Amino acid sequence: MDIRIDRESAVPIYMQISTGIKELILTGKLPEGFRLPPERRLAEALGVNRSTVLSAYRELKADALVDSHVGRGTSVLPRSHAAAVSASVQPLAWRQLVREGATEVQDPLLRDLLALAERSDVITLSVGLPAAEMLPLAVLRKVQADVLQDVGAPMLLHSPTEGLTHFREALCQLVIARGIQCSPAEVLVTSGSQQGLDLAARVFVAPGDEVVVEEPTFFGALQVFRRAQARLLSVPIDRDGMRTDVLEALLERHRPKLIYTLPTFQNPSGTVMSLERRLHLLALAYRFQVPVLEDDPYYELRYEGESVPPLKALDEHGYVIYLSSFSKVLFPGLRIGWLAAPRPAARQLALVKQAVDLHSSTAGQYLLERFLRDGHYARHVKAVRPEYARRRDIMHESLTAEAPSGVTWTKPQGGFYFWCRFPDGIRQSQLLGKAAELRVSYLPGDACVAGEPGANHFRLNFTFAPPDLIRDGVARLMEALRVMARRPQGGKPEGEATPPIV
Secondary structure: OOOOOOOOOOOOHHHHHHHHHHHHHHOOOOOOOOEOOOHHHHHHHHOOOHHHHHHHHHHHHHOOOEEEEOOOEEEEOOOOHHHHHHOOOOOOOHHHHOOOOOOOOOOOHHHHHHHHOOOOOOEEOOOOOOOHHHOOHHHHHHHHHHHHHHHOHHHHOOOOOOOOHHHHHHHHHHHHOOOOOOOHHHEEEEOHHHHHHHHHHHHHOOOOOEEEEEEOOOHHHHHHHHHOOOEEEEEEEEOOEEOHHHHHHHHOOOOOOEEEEOOOOOOOOOOOOOHHHHHHHHHHHHHHOOOEEEEOOOOOOEOOOOOOOOHHHHOOOOOEEEEEEOOOOOOHHHOOEEEEOOHHHHHHHHHHHHHHHOOOOHHHHHHHHHHHHOOHHHHHHHHHHHHHHHHHHHHHHHHHHHOOOOOEEOOOOEOOEEEEEOOOOOOHHHHHHHHHHOOEEOEEHHHHOOOOOOOOEEEEEOOOOOHHHHHHHHHHHHHHHHHHHHOHHHOOOOOOOOOOOO
16 A cells, blocks of 8 residues: 655644545545555554554544454445545544643543443453442332432432532431441532542642552542642552551652552452551551542442451541442442542532532432432342352352463452452463453453553453353453463464454
């Protein structure tokens, strides 16, 4: 293919490539069914990055000029009248219109993982979602009808930025069982706990400020803090959670604005911070005067062992901002979470939320308040715990039966995830591609670290997929590992394209 690139042009190179190929297609030089070169081969021929060619192919696919299939590559589609007419209209360069810095630190991983949940052809072990088939839809229909009859139009109108007062009162009652005492004035309803992270970063973190995170940690939090242009300070975890001895040494040299932690069924590792370390962490926060951002979405999903109080329940001096959510238990699509914070902090967070989205879903708050008040929420938690424990055990048994030599993991006491390690000789990028070929998805461990990628890890979810698909998905992923282990250094034959995970 004769494609000319002007490296001095203001037009992005991927657009120059897509435009050149488009002209060849529309002029008939590339006929219907013509197979375009693999991205890597064309990238080498043009002297550009493979991602640049991939972007060009995506543009062509969006214009309905080509289509791609795993194993068959990218081929030219039949010409249509619409495609011929559109050739005379230059595409709007949307990416050039985006303000500088607006998206440069954003990772599409979370968006792509959520998209996987809709795909019936992929066994999804990557997302952090509850079992869709266990959601109490019949109860929801009745509750929705009752609330609409009792409340009427206000259910569909605006609500206070902080959240409906009676819903915040219900949340205060909910967390009493966790040992947390708070008033409605200290509670802010959020659009999922992800928004709580974003609000905390907007209020407390300025560009260049330091934030302590666990290593590994929730990749969504890393995205938020990177977007805030924070400097991330990593503290490793072990079987007892965050290494507070390392944290102490770090705090003696730095003055971070926040300490972010998931002490209970940590995402992605599934570990639970010991009571001793929780008390030590709080003592360090008091000593160095650093607030703690505690993320606790999995507290009620314990399948064995004794509960450990949240940091918020142990906090005697108002240093902890507590985040939680309904999304891991009940109706994630409602996007209802909350935070509990000392009153001065709660007020500042509410003022920022007002500017961001005014308030969270009014209807969602009414529905969940009724679920809490009438006991439906407690009954649902009681119902899912044994089923999730069964799915966890099925994944553990499947890993035990299928995992090749060198793959290790720890069986969690609760939460959603297995955190697995595979031999260092296998490359993460190549394993992702092979898993995609076998139609199974996982979360690569590199997404969960703040610094340079370390040892090879992946996270597997055991709550979303039904038991039979858990077994099949684990078998497919372990087969991908075996295939990659047989290739020298985890490599792959020249010219073989890596299919996308989504």
